[in-house]
Amino acid sequence: DDPVIRQLAKKHGNVFATDAILSTIMCCTRSVYSWDIVVQKVGNKLFFDKRDDSDFDQLTVSETATETPQDEGSSINAPRNLSLEAMYINHNFSQQVLKMNEERVNFDDKNPFVQGDDVKEGDVASVGYRYRKYELGKDIVLIARCEHDACTHIPNGELQYANIKA
DSSP: OOHHHHHHHHHSOSEEEEHHHHHHHHTGGGOOSOOOEEEEEETTEEEEEEOTTSSTTSOOSSTTSSSOOOOOTTOTTSHHHHHHHHHHHHHHHHHHTSOTTOOOOOOSSOOTTOOSSOOOGGGSOOOEEEEEEEEETTTEEEEEEEEESEEEEOTTSOEEEEOOOO
């Protein structure tokens, strides 16, 4: 559903994914919880996506523990409840550590998920997307949408992008 990926697909790349999907695939050999990725083939292009109703965006808890949490149901220690708590903590923390009233970085493309022009500046969480191109061999060109929570100037004046996690 990303309009920037749709535009890029017309001229660049033949494999398209997000940074979260790519990291999930890279770590799949250690994963103890199930996950679901949808791959659509359109012509000679592959689009990796998640299902709209999936728990893919939720964080996993104790994934590399010897014994994973076994509490189920409404217990506060149930894996789903711990995952939701971790997700909310990360979201709120990433917004709390930003400097208030500081200059915002404008990306080349606006946030593709903000609907309408009537959204006020404080209504949407501070997040930016960059689209990176990687050539993997002679026939595979990967376009990845990378999410960034913040950036800072490094000593030589360049912007350094960062993800903020608790």
